Amino acid sequence: xxxxxxxxxxxxxxxxxxxxxxxxxxxxxxxxxxxxxxxxxxxxxxxxxxxxxxxxxxxxxxxxxxxxxxxxxxxxxxxxxxxxxxxxxxxxxxxxxxxxxxxx
Amino acid sequence: xxxxxxxxxxxxxxxxxxxxxxxxxxxxxxxxxxxxxxxxxxxxxxxxxxxxxxxxxxxxxxxxxxxxxxxxxxxxxxxxxxxxxxxxxxxxxxxxxxxxxxxxxxxxxxxxxxxxxxxxxxxxxxxxxxxxxxxxxxxxxxxxxxxxxxxxx
Numbered sequence: 001x002x003x004x005x006x007x008x009x010x011x012x013x014x015x016x017x018x019x020x021x022x023x024x025x026x027x028x029x030x031x032x033x034x035x036x037x038x039x040x041x042x043x044x045x046x047x048x049x050x051x052x053x054x055x056x057x058x059x060x061x062x063x064x065x066x067x068x069x070x071x072x073x074x075x076x077x078x079x080x081x082x083x084x085x086x087x088x089x090x091x092x093x094x095x096x097x098x099x100x101x102x103x104x
Numbered sequence: 105x106x107x108x109x110x111x112x113x114x115x116x117x118x119x120x121x122x123x124x125x126x127x128x129x130x131x132x133x134x135x136x137x138x139x140x141x142x143x144x145x146x147x148x149x150x151x152x153x154x155x156x157x158x159x160x161x162x163x164x165x166x167x168x169x170x171x172x173x174x175x176x177x178x179x180x181x182x183x184x185x186x187x188x189x190x191x192x193x194x195x196x197x198x199x200x201x202x203x204x205x206x207x208x209x210x211x212x213x214x215x216x217x218x219x220x221x222x223x224x225x226x227x228x229x230x231x232x233x234x235x236x237x238x239x240x241x242x243x244x245x246x247x248x249x250x251x252x253x254x255x256x257x
Binding site for chain 1: 114117118121122125126129149150151157158159161162163165167168169170171172173174176196203219220222224226227228239240242244246247248250
């Protein structure tokens with residue numbers, strides 16, 4: 001599965017379009033990690049626990065999108081976009097969407 | 105009285121450790137940027153040299169959550185009263201973006217070029233000045249990594 005955020009794949013030709021494919025995860029914060037982040041927040045700097053948390057959630061979103069594309073018979077997802085939205089306080093949605101295509 | 109002492113203590117800890125952490129982070133960023141500078145990353149949709157045959161492509165994603173220290177968050181509240189530039193937050197965002205680009209480049213080792221770099225920033229927690237908010241930002245950098253054919257390099 002080829003993933004790209006441009007409208008084309010260099011060196012390849014698009015032969016079929018399957019429309020939009022999406023994947024999303026709603027991730028709530030972990031209370032223990034949140035406590036550590038609050039402590040780290042006094043000092044400032046990277047909040048590693050949050051970076052990891054969002055990374056995992058984003059990978060899940062991408063996996064869901066790829067699964068949907070595979071179901072449609074695509075071998076690539078082009079023009080991928082990421083979006084993050086705060087659903088409730090302490091939870092955020094990680095949304096990823098793209099266009100499923102068949103390449104040659 | 106105790107609360108005032110606690111706030112002053114937190115301000116002191118935040119000021120010194122925040123400064124050290126920021127300087128250390130900037131040293132790290134500058135070092136890694138120099139090491140990765142030979143790989144071009146740009147916002148164009150096509151590679152700079154379109155005649156080169158592309159062997160493979162990949163999705164490069166890098167992200168980071170960075171937070172502000174207590175002292176700078178406190179001084180930002182004062183700054184919102186007086187208005188003007190918030191230098192403390194400018195460096196925070198700058199650090200986040202540069203680190204995200206470094207991680208994006210690191211996520212695809214061996215890539216020759218990164219095209220269509222997009223950077224997104226979002227706030228984690230409510231806001232920088234609220235009590236419950238973390239005052240942290242998340243920066244996401246994503247792009248398409250290109251691997252050129254070995255033979256024509």
